[in-house]
Amino acid sequence: xxxxxxxxxxxxxxxxxxxxxxxxxxxxxxxxxxxxxxxxxxxxxxxxxxxxxxxxxxxxxxxxxxxxxxxxxxxxxxxxxxxxxxxxxxxxxxxxxxxxxxxxxxxxxxxxxxxxxxxxxxxxxxxxxxxxxxxxxxxxxxxxxxxxxxxxxxxxxxxxxxxxxxxxxxxxxxxxxxxxxxxxxxxxxxxxxxxxxxxxxxxxxxxxxxxxxxxxxxxx
Numbered sequence: 001x002x003x004x005x006x007x008x009x010x011x012x013x014x015x016x017x018x019x020x021x022x023x024x025x026x027x028x029x030x031x032x033x034x035x036x037x038x039x040x041x042x043x044x045x046x047x048x049x050x051x052x053x054x055x056x057x058x059x060x061x062x063x064x065x066x067x068x069x070x071x072x073x074x075x076x077x078x079x080x081x082x083x084x085x086x087x088x089x090x091x092x093x094x095x096x097x098x099x100x101x102x103x104x105x106x107x108x109x110x111x112x113x114x115x116x117x118x119x120x121x122x123x124x125x126x127x128x129x130x131x132x133x134x135x136x137x138x139x140x141x142x143x144x145x146x147x148x149x150x151x152x153x154x155x156x157x158x159x160x161x162x163x164x165x166x167x168x169x170x171x172x173x174x175x176x177x178x179x180x181x182x183x184x185x186x187x188x189x190x191x192x193x194x195x196x197x198x199x200x201x202x203x204x205x206x207x208x209x210x211x212x213x214x215x216x217x218x219x220x
Contacts, residue, residue, distance in 0.1 A: 042089045045212045048132035050096040051078065054139050056104045065107040067138045068160050071097055074138065077158075080167025081174065084190065084198050088205040090178075090212055095132045110157065113143030115150050133215055134174055146194070149176040154215075164196045171198070179211035180204050 051074045055066035074097055082092055102121065109117045135155045142148055146162035147169040149155065156173035158166070172190055180191050187195040191204065200208070214220035 042209070044089045044091050045209055045216070046091045046093050047134060047212055047216070048095040049078070049081075049092040049134040049136065050132040051094070052096075052135070052137045053099040054107060054110070054137050055099050055101055056107055058099065058101050062104070063140070065104055065111065065140065067140055069138050073166075074136075077166045077170055080165070081171045084167060084171040084200075085174070087200050088208050090208065092134065100137070107139070110139050111141045111143075113145070113148075115157070119150075133212070134177060136170055136173075147173045149173040153177075164194065168196055168198055175200075175204070175208065178208035180208060 053067050053069055053071070053074070055061040057066070078092065078094065078097075085092065102118070106117045106121050109115075133154055137155065137157050138160065139157055140160050142157050142159050145159070146164060147156055147158045150157075154177045156170065156177070158169055158173070162169045168190070172193075175191050182193055183189040183191040183197075186192060186197070186199075188197040189199050189201065189204075190197055211220060
């Protein structure tokens with residue numbers, strides 16, 4: 001597998017619209033014109049992202065507790081995430097991509113949905129809330145979820161075989177980091193749970209950009 005391996009101690013150095021049919025088109029609403037005008041004047045916001053393969057060993061990782069993804073997989077996911085979030089003019093700059101070696105018991109706990117040992121074990125070695133705006137960790141499984149963003153963190157855990165597209169899971173969890181909540185009615189939207197919806201509404205875009213700008217300015 002195409003992996004770059006880093007143990008925990010080494011990792012510490014990283015601070016690091018379209019229509020169909022014939023005939024004339026309907027006149028756009030005032031709201032649609034306003035939204036289009038706003039979108040045309042938005043300045044891109046760049047956020048740092050780091051992506052980690054969680055494994056138990058750098059030479060012979062156990063597939064029962066270590067992700068089976070590789071760097072090529074993560075690179076493909078990042079391209080998909082960028083395509084989705086381009087609707088909000090939010091860009092992602094890769095800060096780090098590689099593997100993080102963790103004790104087997106920490107990986108087992110994560111697979112059961114328990115993030116405590118993970119955060120406790122990292123401690124002062126690596127502050128996952130500040131090294132990058134977005135930190136995505138890839139694991140074999142995580143309880144019954146496709147992905148999760150622990151409350152109060154800019155961290156997401158993404159499973160190896162989600163029931164929806166990889167890029168969608170990762171983008172959804174990033175949405176939570178940027179202040180978005182679950183959509184309850186429209187499965188075509190990114191923030192609806194458990195579907196392949198990838199659309200962001202203008203209010204969601206405004207919220208995500210506001211939070212992202214706040215993070216970059218140090219007020220969030």
